[in-house]
Amino acid sequence: MKAAYVGIDILYPALSSLYDTGCEIVKVFTCNTDNVTEFNTATISFAKDHGIPFQTERIKKDDLYSLLDMGCDFVLVGGYYYIIPVIDELRIVNTHPALLPTGRGGWPMPQTILKGMTVSGVTMHRMTKGLDEGAIILKRQMPVYPDTDDLGTFTKRQWDLIPDMVKELVSDFDNLWNNAVPQPEDAEYWQLPTKEDYTVRDTDDVSRADLVLRAFYGYECYYIDTRTNTEYELIEASAHEGAPKSPAPGCRLFTVKGGYISSPRTRCV
Numbered sequence: 001m002k003a004a005y006v007g008i009d010i011l012y013p014a015l016s017s018l019y020d021t022g023c024e025i026v027k028v029f030t031c032n033t034d035n036v037t038e039f040n041t042a043t044i045s046f047a048k049d050h051g052i053p054f055q056t057e058r059i060k061k062d063d064l065y066s067l068l069d070m071g072c073d074f075v076l077v078g079g080y081y082y083i084i085p086v087i088d089e090l091r092i093v094n095t096h097p098a099l100l101p102t103g104r105g106g107w108p109m110p111q112t113i114l115k116g117m118t119v120s121g122v123t124m125h126r127m128t129k130g131l132d133e134g135a136i137i138l139k140r141q142m143p144v145y146p147d148t149d150d151l152g153t154f155t156k157r158q159w160d161l162i163p164d165m166v167k168e169l170v171s172d173f174d175n176l177w178n179n180a181v182p183q184p185e186d187a188e189y190w191q192l193p194t195k196e197d198y199t200v201r202d203t204d205d206v207s208r209a210d211l212v213l214r215a216f217y218g219y220e221c222y223y224i225d226t227r228t229n230t231e232y233e234l235i236e237a238s239a240h241e242g243a244p245k246s247p248a249p250g251c252r253l254f255t256v257k258g259g260y261i262s263s264p265r266t267r268c269v
Helices: 013-020 041-049 061-069 108-114 151-171 173-178 206-215
Strands: 002-007 024-029 074-078 091-096 102-104 119-126 136-143 199-201 221-225 230-235 238-241 252-256 259-263 265-268
Touching: 002 013, 013 024, 013 041, 013 074, 013 151, 024 041, 024 061, 091 151, 102 108, 108 151, 108 206, 119 151, 136 151, 136 173, 151 173, 199 206, 206 238, 206 259, 230 252, 230 259
Parallel strands: 002 024, 002 074, 074 091, 199 221
Antiparallel strands: 091 119, 119 136, 221 230, 230 265, 238 259, 252 259
């Protein structure tokens, strides 16, 4: 089969697994990222290493019709910043990092941890004009450990599900596509987190600081010292109970109720 891929590094195994199935990947579409908290470097390197044309400009309908002219059988999506202009003539499969119909939306992974959920997974569904509304093709579930998981450990378990899902998708594509199960009307949509969701204050309890920093681990979180009204950006920070200890080299400490935060990457904003 001939396929195209759309994505950034957040669900990178979808791309490498697609190649491993023996599909001919005719084109890779990605988009520009900050390459600080979100990356496209692995995706672009893969395309270059395998001689696959790639595009960082936003996808337009003409791009999809060009894929049809190349004989492309389907498109697999693994995370993308923009709405893809779906056309009826081309089958597009989205890889969504939640168990639909629960968790529609652009960034469900942190919300899964914030909500204290104990089960999540990955869903592959038909891409339609409505966000995450397409019929479900495949689902795989996994446990979530809400008291200890951070975004990194959570995402790693999702990555582990993807290779077998891609293999099954390609091996029986027509049958799976044709028998996809429509989603119920009572699907649950999760709004994108707001800055308040990933902001911690010195007046917060250490338990809330721990939850927030784990849910958004690897991305920007914010700490506000209400005494001086100073705001800091924190990346890869962690919360700890008890009195502050001597920080590791390069780390900065911040106080919260009942504990402290240690941050290796800090910037005053």
